[in-house]
Structure formats: structure tokens, C-alpha cells
Amino acid sequence: MSTKKRHRVTLMQVAEHAGVSRATASLVARKSPKISKDTREKVLASMSELGYVYDRVAANLRSQTSTTIGIIITDVANTFYSELLLGVHEELERHGYTVFLGTTFDSVDNQERLISTMLEHRVGGIILCPVSSTSTETVNRIKTLDIPLVLAVRELPNLDFDYVGLDYTQGAQMGVEYLIKKGHKRIAFLGGRPQSSTWHQRIKGFYQAHEIAGLTVDPSLIIDSPPTREGGTEGVKNIIQHPNPPTAIFCFSDLIAFGAIIGLRKAGITPGEEMDIVGFDNVPETEISYPPLTTISSFSKQTGMQAAKLLHERIKDNQKETQKIILKPEIVIRD
Amino acid sequence: MSTKKRHRVTLMQVAEHAGVSRATASLVARKSPKISKDTREKVLASMSELGYVYDRVAANLRSQTSTTIGIIITDVANTFYSELLLGVHEELERHGYTVFLGTTFDSVDNQERLISTMLEHRVGGIILCPVSSTSTETVNRIKTLDIPLVLAVRELPNLDFDYVGLDYTQGAQMGVEYLIKKGHKRIAFLGGRPQSSTWHQRIKGFYQAHEIAGLTVDPSLIIDSPPTREGGTEGVKNIIQHPNPPTAIFCFSDLIAFGAIIGLRKAGITPGEEMDIVGFDNVPETEISYPPLTTISSFSKQTGMQAAKLLHERIKDNQKETQKIILKPEIVIRD
């Protein structure tokens, strides 16, 4: 290995080696059909002999295009988001995009920084799972630059962007109705932040299910907590110590539900028998949990795939009408 | 919004607007201390007024640098890898890199394609969790281009690259020794592919633990399967139907263990009571599984962090000696 930094082989060198013009070499690199078979093979042979690597960055700069997109999620270690990422990734790689990944951990500052670096890297589009308190300026900054943007999971009110999400209200209603049908009359709502739109959508479904069944909600059974497993374990303590405890818990997310299960066991209460639990999201872990967790599927992988499709369409035509795709939740019963 | 594609604001326009030279504007953009406070503020004001976005791609092209790195893993939906990704991501973002993500799903073709597109996008370095049958040419292609490369999780024999992994042999030995100490004499080894180096390292530890204890391994208790949860569920059938079944199972990974637990329950066998199980990896799900899974921690997040550190060091100095970091496994007992 030389101590000096090797220089990349350029198209000019390939052209010289193959005895053609640089324009011809460029056309071969871009797989143009205008080039005769003989010439193409000669050039390709030179490329592989010299170890040529196409410089897509230079090409994109000159032609004012982009072959990258950015995906900004909350947390890769949360399987809801890693499934979503999987969906985005599979779909976009099929169309030849390379994916920049960013994770916000629900921090506005991180989100701002990630958006900036992605724009500076000239991404062709962004899929954003916005943090709770995302400002209008943040997303308009992207719009002003004419960079296609698709929102996922969390909708931003009154903004005209493509969006993919789920009917979280209906999902929560389905989950609570299921518990009511099983005979529960006192049901807790555990976890999540009342500031977030996702929380509001779910609590609305929680109230609706009660109303339809002619039950009243006891507000002291609505316990908020950080949207993490630890949050579930902590939050469930308030339920255990409640003077008039519920017989079932509807959880903001599966993560919360897993935490609640741990918390209940610690307190000597058998989850599923002494306390019924329903989760939300249908993350892969629900299959291995014990007792098996009944939950509402929020189709995270499909959400990612749909967001990728919308982004791809918008990159092809940035003038088309925006679309909002609202997936239907399904209840997954595992008793 | 105009129907015409907006043009990016350039440094030239910023310079004109601020009444300075382009060179000065460039220095401000790069936060040079050579510029007086007055001038800097004037230029920054113009930038924000015009909505200037620094074009890092153009800058990198001119200065022959890169602010991106590529991370290639097997599967984002596998929490072992998403934890590793988390470690890489956190560490590299601190150093200002933007991360290209690629997932191979253990396919050689995918890996080749991902490496190619990353090289074409001029990444400053690559962290690779190689697929099982990675060829020497594949990695040497990267080396020839002088692109820093760090391998993680799976080592490639006889190749001089930085590497971060775990002592998988010792880990397996620890797990099996634990089972032997609990009194088990017939222990199965479930899951994984005998072609893979990771399998070989673990089976070696499996044999070593038996040898030290003066036990002999029954080869019919070594059951291979795809390294997935489904693989565990399928594979465990062979154990259940064994004419002389074991009393404990050491699993290739936690994923396999979760699958085995499901398979045992289906067959009416209570995991943890009628059949002891130890996993490998300590993925986050082990905390929510029931019965709680005793496992060997393979420190995936730390692996990612260390790999990121090695890559960062190598980007700074590509001539330094290669380093192999072998993390020590720990047993996590959850009975």
C-alpha cells in the first residue's frame, strides 16, 4: 500500500485506456443504448482493468440530480421504527436510492441538525417521522428548497404534505371495545405523553369506546408516562396502588405493555389472569411475550413501504396533489 | 410554489448580497477564525436571509474529502443488529459523519451491490458485518481504493483489517458450563449454520465445556437451522422427538431461543421447568420474555461503538497498525 493517497481512476483515464472519447466513456458508464456493443465492451474492459469506480457524487452535482434519500426516525432500537425502516429501505433500494439514516430520539435539536446535514448532502427527498413539537418552520424549510418530503406516523396539523399513518383513534377504540366485551368495566389507559398528537388520538378512541358502551371513564385511571418500557413499569405502580383499581389496562404501546407486565409481576400480580392487558403496535416481540399479548397492529412496515412509495412518486412529480394514506388498524387477539 | 425547479442559492449569491468576495463567504461557511466578527455576521445574515444551504457534496468533491460513512449490517429488524447500528450511529454522529445504511439479509449479491453504491457515493469509510461467504476480492476492492474498512461481528480469516467482535467461543463455553453446573448431562446445541464462522466458534466452546467437565457430546443433539426465530421453532422439533432427549438446550442465539420456547410450548413442554434453555446475545427482548431467558451478552451496542471508533481513527490515519478488538462475553442469569 502506498503511503500516498491513491487517486481515483477517472473517466478520462478510462477513455484514454480504451481509446475512446470521454463522452463515449461517460455514455457507457450510464448504460446508454446509443453505444455499439463492441465499443461498450472495450470500455467496460478498461474500467474493470483499471478498477474504475463511478463517481455518482460528481455526476449528481453536474446533472443536478440526487440518488440519495434521508429517513429520519425516532429510535432504531425501537422495533416499531426498525420495522418501519425496513419497509422504507426495501422499497427505496428497489428504485436505486441509497439511504441516509437519522435518529432523533424525539429531540427537536437532533431533528434540526439531521435535516440540515441531509439537505447539505443534497438528498433527493426526506421521509420524516417528526418529533412531537415539530415547528412549521422546520418542515417549510424543506419545502422552500423544493425537496420532496413525506411525513410518517405523526401528522402535523394544517400542513399540506404527503402523509402515511394509521387511524390510531379507531385502533384504540377497537382495543378498548375488546376489553369491554370481555366484561371489563374499569379500564386504565397507561402511558404516553398528553402533549403528543399520538396520545390524543388514542385517548379519543378510549373515550369513544366507553361512550358507545354506556360506560364512564374514570380520569384517575389515565396514567401518563414516558413512552418507554421503563415508563410502563413505573406507570403501572400508580395502577397497582389505586384505591379502586381497574381490572384491565389499555396501553399506549406494546413497549408500555411489556413494561407493565414486568411491573405487575414484581408486585405479585399475574398479568393476563388478575389483570387484562392490551397493547398497541404489534411489534415482533409480542409473539414471544408471555402471556401472549393481545394488541392492535399499527403496520409499521407497511407504513414505511407506503411512505417510500409516496416519496418516490413525489420525486418523479413534485407538483402532484398531496396524498394522505391512513391505514386501518387490526386487532391481534392472543389469549 | 413555482412550477420551475428552484435553484439552490449559491455562495456566489451570498457573497454578492453581503458585498464580500466568494472566498470570504466560503471561509465564513467553513467557520474560519480568520474572518472578522463584523464580516462574519454580515455574511451569516445574508445566508439566512437568502435561505442558503451549504453544498457539502460540492465541497467534498473539490477538497477530496468525505463526510459520510457506510454501515452494512445483516438485518435492521434483528435487534442484535439494530443495537449495533445504534452504537455506530451515536458514535459517528458525534464526529459529524452522516450515515449510509445498507442491509444484506446475508446475501452476497446484496452485499456487493451495497458496497458498490457506497463507493460510488464516495463514503469516507465503511463498517461491514460481512455475510457468511464473503470473498477476499470483495474486501480487497475496498482496500485497493484506500477506503478505510472496519469489520464487525464476523471475522474474515487471514485478512488484515480492523475488527471488532466478541470471544464467541468463550461465550458458548460459559453458557454450557452454567448448564453443566446446574446438573445437566445431556445438552443440545440448537440453531445456526455449520458453514458460518460464528457457528464454528460457538460449537467449539460447546465442546470445550463438555471436555472440561469430562462429559462427551452426543452429536445427534447438535441441530442446525436457519438463524431465525422460525428456525428455532422448527429445529426444536428434532429435540422433542429425539429418542433420548436432552434436559437442556444451548441456543445459537436469543432469536433461536425464542423460537425454541414457542416450539416447546406448542408441544406441551414448559420451558425453564421441563427443559432448561440458555440463549446468546442478550438482545433487549430477553428482558420481556417469559420465562426470563438466561443468556450470554454479546454486547452488540458496544461492538458498534468500538467499530465506529476504530473507523474514525483509521480515517484520520490509514497507515496505522490494524487493531482487533475482542470483547469478553458475560453471562446474564435470569432464573
Add this chain to the structure above:
DNA sequence: CTGAAAGCGCTTACAG
């Protein structure tokens, strides 16, 4: 298909 020129948006190097 070739060849020469210009340009994408930036940095570099240098004389002033």
C-alpha cells in the same frame, strides 16, 4: 460516435 467547451458549487493557492 468524437472533440472541444462550458458548467454543477464549491475549495485551493496566490498575488495583492
Add this chain to the structure above:
DNA sequence: CTGAAAGCGCTTACAG
């Protein structure tokens, strides 16, 4: 700090 020139590696547009 300025100004003019050259160049990173490619594509574009055009005359031949």
C-alpha cells in the same frame, strides 16, 4: 480580507 484563475469528476449541448 479581495479577486481572478484553476480544478474536483462528471454531464450537457453541439458541431462534425
